[in-house]
Amino acid sequence: MSLDCQGTIREYPSFTANGDAEALHKAMKGLGCNDTAVAGILCARSSAQRQQIALAYKTMYGKDLCDSLKSELKGDFEDLILALMETPARYDARQLREAMKGMGTNEKLIIEIMCTRSNHQIHAIKADYKQMYNRDLEKDLKSETGGHFERLLVSLSCGGRDESNNVDMKRAEQDAEALYKAGEKRFGTDESMFNSILATQNFAQLRKVFAVYGKFASHDIEKAIENEMSGDLRDGLLTVVRCAKNRPAYFATCLHDAMKGFGTRDKDLIRVIVTRCEVDMVQIKSEFYRLFEKQLEAVIQGDCSGSYKNGLIALVKGN
Secondary structure: OOOOOOOOOOOOOOOHHHHHHHHHHHOOOOOOOOOOHHHHHHHOOOOHHHHHHHHHHHHOOOOOOOHHHHHHHHHHHHHHHHHOEEEEHHHHHHHHHHHHOOOOOOOHHOOOOHOOOOHHHHHHHHHHHHHHHOOOHHHHHHHOOOOOHHHHHOOOOHHOOOOOOOOOOHHHHHHHHHHHHHHOOOOOOOHHHHHHHHHOOOHHHHHHHHHHOOOOOOOOOHHHHHHHHOOHHHHHHHHHHHHHHHHHHHHHHHHHHHHHOOOOOHHHHHEEEEEEHHOOOHHHHHHHHHHOOOOHHHHHHHHHHHHHHHHHHHHHOOO
């Protein structure tokens, strides 16, 4: 990820874990809960600071902060606050488990996490997944998916992508031609060639490959994947391509999709905002406006309500 990416939520400057724990205790004491106070604290602290608050709360009051929040909050606001109280890796691990347990599999959610996280994040997710569920993430991904989509996920679950910014122009030419020959130029598709290039190379190198691809084909790499692939493999490869080109734009589109049309896909909205607010939400907001000619905060304002709306907007605006 480029060094100029910025989160809207940063370390709160005048932070005291004990003071925040005491304020949260007061907000939840007695009849009802002061949701505004809860959001004012937890939506303005970094993930690391929230973990310190949870420890201070348990030390001071002999109770688990998340248990107290569960008993006092409700609905989408509860889901948002509890999501914030998990470390990023534990939250992703829980999301992946939810996507795979029971009947059916939420491939879209699996793609969003596995195709967009860094090597470090993937390794942390795998470790927490094992610790939380005593299960191996790669094995679960293999049991829930199949074919070339399974192979893509297994490749990504290794967390072994080159993350340098080194660009080899000669190799880019060779790989662009190899992708063309593996897809558009032949009858049938050599999916393994797409996997070996898109799952291993750094994003700067991939952008060069995509730029060169136009020398061999009449349209860009995204159109080629749409024409040559189908289903979850197509969606996974397109996500890798879009993240390599412009990761904030990919997440801006995810947010737009979560709120467009009738009703709101609140789980998707919460997940993207919670996982990106400390990473690249500044860029996501900019891309949202560029793509959809609307301010992200304004769309949330019109789509959500109450404390839930206020919490989301606080995370998007920043501390």
